Amino acid sequence: MHGPRSIVAGYDGSEEAAAAIRWAAQQARLRSLRLHVVHVSIWPLLTRKLGPVPGVADSGLERSAEAILEEGVNCARTCAPEVDVEGTLLHGLPAPHLARISSGEEMLVVGSRGLGGFLGLLVGSVSLELAATADCPVAVIRSDVHPGGPVVVAVDVSGSRNALDDACAMAATLQANLRVIHIRHTPPGYRQPDQQESVAARFAAEEVISAAVRRARSLAPGIPVDARVLTDTSVPHAILKASVEARMLVVGSKGHGFFRETIGSTAHAVLHHARGPVLISRHGNSSLDSEEQFDDTRL
Secondary structure, eight states: OOOSOEEEEEOOSSHHHHHHHHHHHHHHHHHTOEEEEEEEEOHHHHOSOOSOOTTOTTOSHHHHHHHHHHHHHHHHHHHOTTSOEEEEEEESOHHHHHHHHTTTSSEEEEESOOOOHHHHHHHOOHHHHHHHHOSSOEEEEOSOOOTTSOEEEEOOTTOOHHHHHHHHHHHHHHTOOEEEEEEEEOOTTOOOOOHHHHHHHHHHHHHHHHHHHHHHHHHSTTSOEEEEEEEESOHHHHHHHHTTTOSEEEEEOOOOSSSSSOOOHHHHHHHHHOSSOEEEEOBTBTOOOOOTTOOOOOO
């Protein structure tokens, strides 16, 4: 049987990963959850020579991987001493391991960038792959942090229920304001609608945002909620512009169609260009979020 849920954080020794560990530790403390720090060593994919150098104490690639894990665990314990922290060392490619180990957990937390250079090319974009394959929400932590900013969530015509629910939980955890945004997409060269069409479009957008606000206020009572309907030729551009000073931006992820290992174009663009923390709302095959209306990557 699966025990109480935990927060899982990937750590590779980089400063970006350290920032993610610190953020994850605080989330674990605020939510009274365990923190599971995971380091995935790719060295066994490249060489069999993992043991210590003869005559050199505390050496070797395997020992280096163990030291990285210990560093991540110690970082978490220093940041949040009251949190129950455990560490796991795995071998292989990071994204598949992290997706598997975090399945069914509260959240998976990773840094915006990990290994660079040759190893980075080999591993690929871990955060981008996890945003398309994980079965729990994925928080990608970046350095441009606004502690006093709101949690911003983008909802499409479906209501983006999972993303909205995750945003409510985040706002309540952080005791932050919640801002709900809905984008009316007007492609370049779009024919200006007549007055009747324009009124109907505005009414539909207001219905979407009103329903989202009602749900948010029921899920996060006491949290200030405001809403905005925005119009833009690019949905990602509008979302990024509206979340410049956000404490956390929450968006849904498609990734549940014929090709499950995909990410919606809006989430993809946001992950590439956002400067602050982003939460990709993933909930396995049960995801209700649909970004088919948010299918525009131009910035």
